[in-house]
Amino acid sequence: MKYIFTLLFFIGSFQLITQAQQRDGERLEALKVAYLTKKLNLNTEEAQKFWPVYNDYMADLKKVRQENRGGDELKREEKLLEVRKKYQASFSKALSPDRANQFFKAEKEFYGYVQKELQERRQQRQDNRARFRDN
Numbered sequence: 001m002k003y004i005f006t007l008l009f010f011i012g013s014f015q016l017i018t019q020a021q022q023r024d025g026e027r028l029e030a031l032k033v034a035y036l037t038k039k040l041n042l043n044t045e046e047a048q049k050f051w052p053v054y055n056d057y058m059a060d061l062k063k064v065r066q067e068n069r070g071g072d073e074l075k076r077e078e079k080l081l082e083v084r085k086k087y088q089a090s091f092s093k094a095l096s097p098d099r100a101n102q103f104f105k106a107e108k109e110f111y112g113y114v115q116k117e118l119q120e121r122r123q124q125r126q127d128n129r130a131r132f133r134d135n
Helices: 002-040 044-067 073-094 097-134
Strands: none
Touching: 002 044, 002 097, 044 073, 073 097
């Protein structure tokens, strides 16, 4: 009986963690959409052309990342670059070539911002733990 309760507890905990990660992923994607919309200053017509291309682009990037997980990092990066090159033309049709290039820069800036934020939060947690242990 104790085993069943323990098993149910772990299954429930796993589900909660999974749901939290999904919410975090959704929240991050919403922030990215807002950031790109603002950074690219998309009007309604441009947004209607841009977002479907963006969704296809993200699906292809995700597919490449999943297929090349744990493999040769250089080959993975090459394949990701191929996807970006492939979509350069599509983004240029939805926007202008200059603004398509601006999209790739804005995307890189966003991920840099997220990475910096995560590092700062990890450092804060480490600092808090150290203070807690010292007290």
